[in-house]
Amino acid sequence: MLVSVIYHEDFGSKGHSVLKYRIRPSFEALKRSGLLEGSDVQVFEAEPAPLSLVEGAHTPEHMERMRTEPSERMYYDVALLSAGSVLKAAxxxxRGEARHSFAFTGTAGHHASPGSCWGFCYFNDVAISILRLREMGLARFLIVDVDPHFGDGTRNFFGGDPNVYHINFNHQQSSNFDGELNNYDIGIGFDAEDEQFLRELAGSMEMAKDFDFEICFVVFGHDSHADDYGGFELTVAAYPKMARIIKEAVGERSIVFVLSGGSVxxxxxxxxxxxxxxLAER
Structure with a gap:
Protein backbone atom coordinates (compact mmCIF):
# COMPACT_ATOMS: atom_id res chain seq x y z
CA MET A 1 0.00 0.00 0.00
CA LEU A 2 1.31 3.43 -0.90
CA VAL A 3 -0.71 5.54 1.54
CA SER A 4 -2.77 4.72 4.62
CA VAL A 5 -5.34 7.36 5.59
CA ILE A 6 -6.40 7.33 9.23
CA TYR A 7 -9.85 8.78 9.91
CA HIS A 8 -12.74 8.73 12.36
CA GLU A 9 -16.18 10.28 11.99
CA ASP A 10 -15.92 11.72 15.51
CA PHE A 11 -13.30 14.18 14.27
CA GLY A 12 -16.03 16.01 12.36
CA SER A 13 -18.68 15.86 15.08
CA LYS A 14 -16.75 16.01 18.37
CA GLY A 15 -13.54 17.75 17.33
CA HIS A 16 -12.54 21.21 18.45
CA SER A 17 -15.14 23.80 17.47
CA VAL A 18 -12.64 25.74 15.33
CA LEU A 19 -11.24 22.70 13.51
CA LYS A 20 -14.02 20.17 13.09
CA TYR A 21 -16.12 21.64 10.27
CA ARG A 22 -13.41 20.96 7.66
CA ILE A 23 -13.22 17.24 8.40
CA ARG A 24 -16.25 15.75 6.67
CA PRO A 25 -16.02 18.00 3.57
CA SER A 26 -12.35 17.10 3.08
CA PHE A 27 -12.98 13.38 3.59
CA GLU A 28 -15.92 13.45 1.18
CA ALA A 29 -13.71 15.26 -1.35
CA LEU A 30 -11.10 12.54 -0.91
CA LYS A 31 -13.72 9.90 -1.68
CA ARG A 32 -14.82 11.81 -4.79
CA SER A 33 -11.23 12.20 -5.97
CA GLY A 34 -10.96 8.57 -7.07
CA LEU A 35 -7.86 8.00 -4.95
CA LEU A 36 -9.67 5.40 -2.85
CA GLU A 37 -10.86 3.32 -5.78
CA GLY A 38 -7.80 1.07 -5.99
CA SER A 39 -5.55 -0.48 -3.39
CA ASP A 40 -2.82 2.17 -3.35
CA VAL A 41 -4.67 4.44 -0.89
CA GLN A 42 -6.72 2.83 1.86
CA VAL A 43 -8.65 4.23 4.82
CA PHE A 44 -8.35 2.89 8.36
CA GLU A 45 -10.35 3.87 11.43
CA ALA A 46 -8.52 5.68 14.21
CA GLU A 47 -8.49 4.23 17.72
CA PRO A 48 -7.73 6.08 20.98
CA ALA A 49 -4.07 6.24 21.93
CA PRO A 50 -3.28 3.93 24.87
CA LEU A 51 -3.33 5.85 28.14
CA SER A 52 0.03 4.36 29.10
CA LEU A 53 1.67 6.11 26.14
CA VAL A 54 -0.12 9.41 26.68
CA GLU A 55 0.77 9.37 30.37
CA GLY A 56 4.34 8.54 29.42
CA ALA A 57 4.52 11.74 27.38
CA HIS A 58 2.58 14.14 29.62
CA THR A 59 2.87 15.00 33.29
CA PRO A 60 0.37 13.72 35.88
CA GLU A 61 -0.72 17.32 36.47
CA HIS A 62 -1.53 17.80 32.81
CA MET A 63 -3.46 14.55 32.66
CA GLU A 64 -5.44 15.56 35.74
CA ARG A 65 -6.36 18.90 34.19
CA MET A 66 -7.45 17.14 31.01
CA ARG A 67 -9.78 14.94 33.05
CA THR A 68 -11.22 17.61 35.34
CA GLU A 69 -11.05 21.13 33.85
CA PRO A 70 -14.26 21.77 31.87
CA SER A 71 -12.53 23.45 28.90
CA GLU A 72 -10.14 20.49 28.53
CA ARG A 73 -12.43 17.67 29.64
CA MET A 74 -14.90 18.32 26.81
CA TYR A 75 -12.16 17.38 24.29
CA TYR A 76 -10.47 14.63 26.30
CA ASP A 77 -11.89 11.70 24.33
CA VAL A 78 -11.44 13.19 20.86
CA ALA A 79 -7.91 14.30 21.80
CA LEU A 80 -7.05 10.70 22.72
CA LEU A 81 -8.60 9.60 19.42
CA SER A 82 -6.62 12.22 17.51
CA ALA A 83 -3.37 11.12 19.12
CA GLY A 84 -4.34 7.55 18.28
CA SER A 85 -4.84 8.49 14.64
CA VAL A 86 -1.28 9.79 14.36
CA LEU A 87 -0.02 6.80 16.34
CA LYS A 88 -1.67 4.33 13.98
CA ALA A 89 -0.27 6.19 10.96
CA ALA A 90 3.24 6.06 12.45
CA ARG A 95 5.95 -1.82 10.19
CA GLY A 96 6.10 -1.45 6.43
CA GLU A 97 2.32 -1.78 6.06
CA ALA A 98 2.18 1.55 4.20
CA ARG A 99 4.82 3.61 2.46
CA HIS A 100 3.36 6.91 3.70
CA SER A 101 0.40 7.91 5.82
CA PHE A 102 -2.00 10.81 6.35
CA ALA A 103 -3.63 11.19 9.78
CA PHE A 104 -6.86 13.15 10.16
CA THR A 105 -7.37 14.64 13.63
CA GLY A 106 -10.13 16.35 15.60
CA THR A 107 -7.73 18.31 17.80
CA ALA A 108 -4.20 19.42 17.01
CA GLY A 109 -1.02 18.62 18.94
CA HIS A 110 1.97 20.88 18.34
CA HIS A 111 1.13 23.40 21.10
CA ALA A 112 0.88 20.65 23.72
CA SER A 113 3.95 20.50 25.99
CA PRO A 114 4.64 17.80 28.56
CA GLY A 115 2.82 19.78 31.24
CA SER A 116 0.60 22.28 29.42
CA CYS A 117 -1.41 22.96 26.26
CA TRP A 118 -3.12 25.71 24.30
CA GLY A 119 -4.28 26.59 20.77
CA PHE A 120 -6.72 23.70 20.11
CA CYS A 121 -3.98 21.23 21.16
CA TYR A 122 -4.31 18.87 24.12
CA PHE A 123 -1.98 15.89 23.66
CA ASN A 124 1.16 16.10 21.55
CA ASP A 125 0.36 13.49 18.92
CA VAL A 126 3.83 13.47 17.33
CA ALA A 127 5.62 13.17 20.68
CA ILE A 128 3.38 10.29 21.71
CA SER A 129 4.03 8.56 18.38
CA ILE A 130 7.80 9.01 18.66
CA LEU A 131 7.68 7.54 22.16
CA ARG A 132 6.02 4.46 20.70
CA LEU A 133 8.37 4.25 17.71
CA ARG A 134 11.33 4.32 20.03
CA GLU A 135 9.81 1.39 21.88
CA MET A 136 9.79 -0.34 18.49
CA GLY A 137 13.52 0.33 18.02
CA LEU A 138 13.53 3.51 15.88
CA ALA A 139 15.65 6.38 17.10
CA ARG A 140 15.94 9.40 14.78
CA PHE A 141 13.17 11.54 13.34
CA LEU A 142 12.64 14.59 11.16
CA ILE A 143 9.71 16.86 12.05
CA VAL A 144 8.68 19.47 9.47
CA ASP A 145 6.09 21.81 10.98
CA VAL A 146 4.58 23.96 8.23
CA ASP A 147 1.72 25.27 10.36
CA PRO A 148 2.30 29.06 10.52
CA HIS A 149 2.15 29.07 14.33
CA PHE A 150 5.33 28.11 16.16
CA GLY A 151 5.18 24.52 17.41
CA ASP A 152 6.29 25.37 20.92
CA GLY A 153 4.95 22.19 22.49
CA THR A 154 6.90 19.93 20.15
CA ARG A 155 10.02 22.04 20.75
CA ASN A 156 9.54 21.63 24.50
CA PHE A 157 9.55 17.87 23.99
CA PHE A 158 12.49 17.62 21.60
CA GLY A 159 14.46 20.87 21.72
CA GLY A 160 17.25 19.20 23.65
CA ASP A 161 17.21 15.95 21.67
CA PRO A 162 19.75 15.95 18.81
CA ASN A 163 18.13 12.78 17.44
CA VAL A 164 15.09 14.83 16.43
CA TYR A 165 15.59 17.41 13.67
CA HIS A 166 12.82 20.00 14.08
CA ILE A 167 12.03 22.40 11.23
CA ASN A 168 9.50 24.94 12.43
CA PHE A 169 7.81 27.57 10.24
CA ASN A 170 6.38 30.60 12.02
CA HIS A 171 5.27 34.22 11.78
CA GLN A 172 8.49 35.70 13.14
CA GLN A 173 10.65 37.94 10.96
CA SER A 174 13.94 36.14 11.59
CA SER A 175 15.21 32.59 11.30
CA ASN A 176 17.47 30.64 13.64
CA PHE A 177 19.40 27.38 13.29
CA ASP A 178 20.92 25.39 16.13
CA GLY A 179 23.11 22.84 14.36
CA GLU A 180 24.10 21.09 17.57
CA LEU A 181 20.56 20.29 18.64
CA ASN A 182 19.02 20.29 15.12
CA ASN A 183 16.43 22.99 15.78
CA TYR A 184 15.69 25.09 12.70
CA ASP A 185 13.18 27.96 12.99
CA ILE A 186 12.06 29.63 9.78
CA GLY A 187 10.53 33.04 10.35
CA ILE A 188 8.90 34.24 7.14
CA GLY A 189 6.65 36.87 8.72
CA PHE A 190 2.99 37.54 8.15
CA ASP A 191 1.59 37.64 4.62
CA ALA A 192 4.14 35.17 3.21
CA GLU A 193 3.07 33.93 -0.22
CA ASP A 194 3.64 30.68 -2.11
CA GLU A 195 7.00 31.51 -3.67
CA GLN A 196 8.66 32.55 -0.41
CA PHE A 197 7.21 29.64 1.55
CA LEU A 198 8.24 27.03 -1.01
CA ARG A 199 11.71 28.53 -1.41
CA GLU A 200 12.31 28.45 2.34
CA LEU A 201 10.92 24.92 2.58
CA ALA A 202 13.25 23.67 -0.15
CA GLY A 203 16.20 25.32 1.54
CA SER A 204 15.38 23.82 4.93
CA MET A 205 14.99 20.34 3.45
CA GLU A 206 18.38 20.75 1.79
CA MET A 207 19.88 21.56 5.20
CA ALA A 208 18.32 18.42 6.67
CA LYS A 209 19.57 16.09 3.94
CA ASP A 210 22.61 14.92 5.92
CA PHE A 211 20.55 14.05 9.01
CA ASP A 212 20.13 10.28 9.13
CA PHE A 213 16.48 10.05 10.18
CA GLU A 214 14.16 7.08 9.85
CA ILE A 215 10.68 8.65 9.56
CA CYS A 216 9.57 12.19 8.66
CA PHE A 217 6.55 13.75 10.37
CA VAL A 218 4.90 16.71 8.65
CA VAL A 219 2.70 18.88 10.88
CA PHE A 220 0.33 20.17 8.21
CA GLY A 221 -1.72 23.23 9.07
CA HIS A 222 -3.71 24.71 6.21
CA ASP A 223 -4.40 27.74 8.39
CA SER A 224 -1.50 29.08 6.28
CA HIS A 225 -3.98 29.63 3.43
CA ALA A 226 -4.92 33.21 2.56
CA ASP A 227 -8.58 32.51 3.42
CA ASP A 228 -7.82 30.80 6.72
CA TYR A 229 -6.84 32.22 10.11
CA GLY A 230 -3.08 31.63 10.27
CA GLY A 231 -1.61 34.80 8.75
CA PHE A 232 0.29 33.44 5.75
CA GLU A 233 -1.16 34.15 2.30
CA LEU A 234 -0.73 30.79 0.58
CA THR A 235 -2.92 29.44 -2.20
CA VAL A 236 -4.10 25.84 -2.49
CA ALA A 237 -1.50 25.34 -5.22
CA ALA A 238 1.26 25.57 -2.59
CA TYR A 239 0.21 22.42 -0.74
CA PRO A 240 0.87 19.70 -3.34
CA LYS A 241 4.11 21.51 -4.24
CA MET A 242 5.03 21.46 -0.55
CA ALA A 243 4.29 17.74 -0.33
CA ARG A 244 6.38 17.04 -3.43
CA ILE A 245 9.37 19.02 -2.10
CA ILE A 246 9.28 17.04 1.13
CA LYS A 247 8.72 13.72 -0.60
CA GLU A 248 11.63 14.23 -2.99
CA ALA A 249 13.89 15.31 -0.14
CA VAL A 250 13.22 12.30 2.10
CA GLY A 251 13.86 9.84 -0.71
CA GLU A 252 13.07 6.26 0.23
CA ARG A 253 12.02 7.07 3.78
CA SER A 254 8.43 7.27 4.96
CA ILE A 255 6.36 10.37 5.68
CA VAL A 256 3.52 10.75 8.18
CA PHE A 257 1.36 13.81 7.47
CA VAL A 258 -0.41 15.04 10.61
CA LEU A 259 -3.41 17.32 10.15
CA SER A 260 -2.95 20.40 12.34
CA GLY A 261 -4.51 23.87 12.15
CA GLY A 262 -7.08 25.13 9.69
CA SER A 263 -10.80 25.84 9.74
CA VAL A 264 -12.06 26.56 6.22
CA LEU A 279 2.03 10.83 -1.43
CA ALA A 280 0.44 8.19 -3.67
CA GLU A 281 2.58 9.02 -6.69
CA ARG A 282 4.89 6.20 -7.72
Missing amino acids: EMVA PEVAARAIPEVIAV
Whole structure:
Protein backbone atom coordinates (compact mmCIF):
# COMPACT_ATOMS: atom_id res chain seq x y z
CA MET A 1 0.00 0.00 0.00
CA LEU A 2 1.31 3.43 -0.90
CA VAL A 3 -0.71 5.54 1.54
CA SER A 4 -2.77 4.72 4.62
CA VAL A 5 -5.34 7.36 5.59
CA ILE A 6 -6.40 7.33 9.23
CA TYR A 7 -9.85 8.78 9.91
CA HIS A 8 -12.74 8.73 12.36
CA GLU A 9 -16.18 10.28 11.99
CA ASP A 10 -15.92 11.72 15.51
CA PHE A 11 -13.30 14.18 14.27
CA GLY A 12 -16.03 16.01 12.36
CA SER A 13 -18.68 15.86 15.08
CA LYS A 14 -16.75 16.01 18.37
CA GLY A 15 -13.54 17.75 17.33
CA HIS A 16 -12.54 21.21 18.45
CA SER A 17 -15.14 23.80 17.47
CA VAL A 18 -12.64 25.74 15.33
CA LEU A 19 -11.24 22.70 13.51
CA LYS A 20 -14.02 20.17 13.09
CA TYR A 21 -16.12 21.64 10.27
CA ARG A 22 -13.41 20.96 7.66
CA ILE A 23 -13.22 17.24 8.40
CA ARG A 24 -16.25 15.75 6.67
CA PRO A 25 -16.02 18.00 3.57
CA SER A 26 -12.35 17.10 3.08
CA PHE A 27 -12.98 13.38 3.59
CA GLU A 28 -15.92 13.45 1.18
CA ALA A 29 -13.71 15.26 -1.35
CA LEU A 30 -11.10 12.54 -0.91
CA LYS A 31 -13.72 9.90 -1.68
CA ARG A 32 -14.82 11.81 -4.79
CA SER A 33 -11.23 12.20 -5.97
CA GLY A 34 -10.96 8.57 -7.07
CA LEU A 35 -7.86 8.00 -4.95
CA LEU A 36 -9.67 5.40 -2.85
CA GLU A 37 -10.86 3.32 -5.78
CA GLY A 38 -7.80 1.07 -5.99
CA SER A 39 -5.55 -0.48 -3.39
CA ASP A 40 -2.82 2.17 -3.35
CA VAL A 41 -4.67 4.44 -0.89
CA GLN A 42 -6.72 2.83 1.86
CA VAL A 43 -8.65 4.23 4.82
CA PHE A 44 -8.35 2.89 8.36
CA GLU A 45 -10.35 3.87 11.43
CA ALA A 46 -8.52 5.68 14.21
CA GLU A 47 -8.49 4.23 17.72
CA PRO A 48 -7.73 6.08 20.98
CA ALA A 49 -4.07 6.24 21.93
CA PRO A 50 -3.28 3.93 24.87
CA LEU A 51 -3.33 5.85 28.14
CA SER A 52 0.03 4.36 29.10
CA LEU A 53 1.67 6.11 26.14
CA VAL A 54 -0.12 9.41 26.68
CA GLU A 55 0.77 9.37 30.37
CA GLY A 56 4.34 8.54 29.42
CA ALA A 57 4.52 11.74 27.38
CA HIS A 58 2.58 14.14 29.62
CA THR A 59 2.87 15.00 33.29
CA PRO A 60 0.37 13.72 35.88
CA GLU A 61 -0.72 17.32 36.47
CA HIS A 62 -1.53 17.80 32.81
CA MET A 63 -3.46 14.55 32.66
CA GLU A 64 -5.44 15.56 35.74
CA ARG A 65 -6.36 18.90 34.19
CA MET A 66 -7.45 17.14 31.01
CA ARG A 67 -9.78 14.94 33.05
CA THR A 68 -11.22 17.61 35.34
CA GLU A 69 -11.05 21.13 33.85
CA PRO A 70 -14.26 21.77 31.87
CA SER A 71 -12.53 23.45 28.90
CA GLU A 72 -10.14 20.49 28.53
CA ARG A 73 -12.43 17.67 29.64
CA MET A 74 -14.90 18.32 26.81
CA TYR A 75 -12.16 17.38 24.29
CA TYR A 76 -10.47 14.63 26.30
CA ASP A 77 -11.89 11.70 24.33
CA VAL A 78 -11.44 13.19 20.86
CA ALA A 79 -7.91 14.30 21.80
CA LEU A 80 -7.05 10.70 22.72
CA LEU A 81 -8.60 9.60 19.42
CA SER A 82 -6.62 12.22 17.51
CA ALA A 83 -3.37 11.12 19.12
CA GLY A 84 -4.34 7.55 18.28
CA SER A 85 -4.84 8.49 14.64
CA VAL A 86 -1.28 9.79 14.36
CA LEU A 87 -0.02 6.80 16.34
CA LYS A 88 -1.67 4.33 13.98
CA ALA A 89 -0.27 6.19 10.96
CA ALA A 90 3.24 6.06 12.45
CA GLU A 91 3.02 2.40 13.40
CA MET A 92 1.82 1.42 9.93
CA VAL A 93 4.75 3.03 8.17
CA ALA A 94 7.20 1.73 10.77
CA ARG A 95 5.95 -1.82 10.19
CA GLY A 96 6.10 -1.45 6.43
CA GLU A 97 2.32 -1.78 6.06
CA ALA A 98 2.18 1.55 4.20
CA ARG A 99 4.82 3.61 2.46
CA HIS A 100 3.36 6.91 3.70
CA SER A 101 0.40 7.91 5.82
CA PHE A 102 -2.00 10.81 6.35
CA ALA A 103 -3.63 11.19 9.78
CA PHE A 104 -6.86 13.15 10.16
CA THR A 105 -7.37 14.64 13.63
CA GLY A 106 -10.13 16.35 15.60
CA THR A 107 -7.73 18.31 17.80
CA ALA A 108 -4.20 19.42 17.01
CA GLY A 109 -1.02 18.62 18.94
CA HIS A 110 1.97 20.88 18.34
CA HIS A 111 1.13 23.40 21.10
CA ALA A 112 0.88 20.65 23.72
CA SER A 113 3.95 20.50 25.99
CA PRO A 114 4.64 17.80 28.56
CA GLY A 115 2.82 19.78 31.24
CA SER A 116 0.60 22.28 29.42
CA CYS A 117 -1.41 22.96 26.26
CA TRP A 118 -3.12 25.71 24.30
CA GLY A 119 -4.28 26.59 20.77
CA PHE A 120 -6.72 23.70 20.11
CA CYS A 121 -3.98 21.23 21.16
CA TYR A 122 -4.31 18.87 24.12
CA PHE A 123 -1.98 15.89 23.66
CA ASN A 124 1.16 16.10 21.55
CA ASP A 125 0.36 13.49 18.92
CA VAL A 126 3.83 13.47 17.33
CA ALA A 127 5.62 13.17 20.68
CA ILE A 128 3.38 10.29 21.71
CA SER A 129 4.03 8.56 18.38
CA ILE A 130 7.80 9.01 18.66
CA LEU A 131 7.68 7.54 22.16
CA ARG A 132 6.02 4.46 20.70
CA LEU A 133 8.37 4.25 17.71
CA ARG A 134 11.33 4.32 20.03
CA GLU A 135 9.81 1.39 21.88
CA MET A 136 9.79 -0.34 18.49
CA GLY A 137 13.52 0.33 18.02
CA LEU A 138 13.53 3.51 15.88
CA ALA A 139 15.65 6.38 17.10
CA ARG A 140 15.94 9.40 14.78
CA PHE A 141 13.17 11.54 13.34
CA LEU A 142 12.64 14.59 11.16
CA ILE A 143 9.71 16.86 12.05
CA VAL A 144 8.68 19.47 9.47
CA ASP A 145 6.09 21.81 10.98
CA VAL A 146 4.58 23.96 8.23
CA ASP A 147 1.72 25.27 10.36
CA PRO A 148 2.30 29.06 10.52
CA HIS A 149 2.15 29.07 14.33
CA PHE A 150 5.33 28.11 16.16
CA GLY A 151 5.18 24.52 17.41
CA ASP A 152 6.29 25.37 20.92
CA GLY A 153 4.95 22.19 22.49
CA THR A 154 6.90 19.93 20.15
CA ARG A 155 10.02 22.04 20.75
CA ASN A 156 9.54 21.63 24.50
CA PHE A 157 9.55 17.87 23.99
CA PHE A 158 12.49 17.62 21.60
CA GLY A 159 14.46 20.87 21.72
CA GLY A 160 17.25 19.20 23.65
CA ASP A 161 17.21 15.95 21.67
CA PRO A 162 19.75 15.95 18.81
CA ASN A 163 18.13 12.78 17.44
CA VAL A 164 15.09 14.83 16.43
CA TYR A 165 15.59 17.41 13.67
CA HIS A 166 12.82 20.00 14.08
CA ILE A 167 12.03 22.40 11.23
CA ASN A 168 9.50 24.94 12.43
CA PHE A 169 7.81 27.57 10.24
CA ASN A 170 6.38 30.60 12.02
CA HIS A 171 5.27 34.22 11.78
CA GLN A 172 8.49 35.70 13.14
CA GLN A 173 10.65 37.94 10.96
CA SER A 174 13.94 36.14 11.59
CA SER A 175 15.21 32.59 11.30
CA ASN A 176 17.47 30.64 13.64
CA PHE A 177 19.40 27.38 13.29
CA ASP A 178 20.92 25.39 16.13
CA GLY A 179 23.11 22.84 14.36
CA GLU A 180 24.10 21.09 17.57
CA LEU A 181 20.56 20.29 18.64
CA ASN A 182 19.02 20.29 15.12
CA ASN A 183 16.43 22.99 15.78
CA TYR A 184 15.69 25.09 12.70
CA ASP A 185 13.18 27.96 12.99
CA ILE A 186 12.06 29.63 9.78
CA GLY A 187 10.53 33.04 10.35
CA ILE A 188 8.90 34.24 7.14
CA GLY A 189 6.65 36.87 8.72
CA PHE A 190 2.99 37.54 8.15
CA ASP A 191 1.59 37.64 4.62
CA ALA A 192 4.14 35.17 3.21
CA GLU A 193 3.07 33.93 -0.22
CA ASP A 194 3.64 30.68 -2.11
CA GLU A 195 7.00 31.51 -3.67
CA GLN A 196 8.66 32.55 -0.41
CA PHE A 197 7.21 29.64 1.55
CA LEU A 198 8.24 27.03 -1.01
CA ARG A 199 11.71 28.53 -1.41
CA GLU A 200 12.31 28.45 2.34
CA LEU A 201 10.92 24.92 2.58
CA ALA A 202 13.25 23.67 -0.15
CA GLY A 203 16.20 25.32 1.54
CA SER A 204 15.38 23.82 4.93
CA MET A 205 14.99 20.34 3.45
CA GLU A 206 18.38 20.75 1.79
CA MET A 207 19.88 21.56 5.20
CA ALA A 208 18.32 18.42 6.67
CA LYS A 209 19.57 16.09 3.94
CA ASP A 210 22.61 14.92 5.92
CA PHE A 211 20.55 14.05 9.01
CA ASP A 212 20.13 10.28 9.13
CA PHE A 213 16.48 10.05 10.18
CA GLU A 214 14.16 7.08 9.85
CA ILE A 215 10.68 8.65 9.56
CA CYS A 216 9.57 12.19 8.66
CA PHE A 217 6.55 13.75 10.37
CA VAL A 218 4.90 16.71 8.65
CA VAL A 219 2.70 18.88 10.88
CA PHE A 220 0.33 20.17 8.21
CA GLY A 221 -1.72 23.23 9.07
CA HIS A 222 -3.71 24.71 6.21
CA ASP A 223 -4.40 27.74 8.39
CA SER A 224 -1.50 29.08 6.28
CA HIS A 225 -3.98 29.63 3.43
CA ALA A 226 -4.92 33.21 2.56
CA ASP A 227 -8.58 32.51 3.42
CA ASP A 228 -7.82 30.80 6.72
CA TYR A 229 -6.84 32.22 10.11
CA GLY A 230 -3.08 31.63 10.27
CA GLY A 231 -1.61 34.80 8.75
CA PHE A 232 0.29 33.44 5.75
CA GLU A 233 -1.16 34.15 2.30
CA LEU A 234 -0.73 30.79 0.58
CA THR A 235 -2.92 29.44 -2.20
CA VAL A 236 -4.10 25.84 -2.49
CA ALA A 237 -1.50 25.34 -5.22
CA ALA A 238 1.26 25.57 -2.59
CA TYR A 239 0.21 22.42 -0.74
CA PRO A 240 0.87 19.70 -3.34
CA LYS A 241 4.11 21.51 -4.24
CA MET A 242 5.03 21.46 -0.55
CA ALA A 243 4.29 17.74 -0.33
CA ARG A 244 6.38 17.04 -3.43
CA ILE A 245 9.37 19.02 -2.10
CA ILE A 246 9.28 17.04 1.13
CA LYS A 247 8.72 13.72 -0.60
CA GLU A 248 11.63 14.23 -2.99
CA ALA A 249 13.89 15.31 -0.14
CA VAL A 250 13.22 12.30 2.10
CA GLY A 251 13.86 9.84 -0.71
CA GLU A 252 13.07 6.26 0.23
CA ARG A 253 12.02 7.07 3.78
CA SER A 254 8.43 7.27 4.96
CA ILE A 255 6.36 10.37 5.68
CA VAL A 256 3.52 10.75 8.18
CA PHE A 257 1.36 13.81 7.47
CA VAL A 258 -0.41 15.04 10.61
CA LEU A 259 -3.41 17.32 10.15
CA SER A 260 -2.95 20.40 12.34
CA GLY A 261 -4.51 23.87 12.15
CA GLY A 262 -7.08 25.13 9.69
CA SER A 263 -10.80 25.84 9.74
CA VAL A 264 -12.06 26.56 6.22
CA PRO A 265 -13.87 23.56 4.70
CA GLU A 266 -13.30 24.68 1.11
CA VAL A 267 -9.55 24.91 1.65
CA ALA A 268 -9.36 21.53 3.36
CA ALA A 269 -11.50 19.88 0.68
CA ARG A 270 -9.00 20.88 -2.00
CA ALA A 271 -5.71 20.74 -0.11
CA ILE A 272 -6.00 17.40 1.67
CA PRO A 273 -6.83 15.22 -1.37
CA GLU A 274 -4.08 16.94 -3.37
CA VAL A 275 -1.49 16.24 -0.67
CA ILE A 276 -2.56 12.60 -0.45
CA ALA A 277 -2.38 12.36 -4.24
CA VAL A 278 1.29 13.41 -4.11
CA LEU A 279 2.03 10.83 -1.43
CA ALA A 280 0.44 8.19 -3.67
CA GLU A 281 2.58 9.02 -6.69
CA ARG A 282 4.89 6.20 -7.72
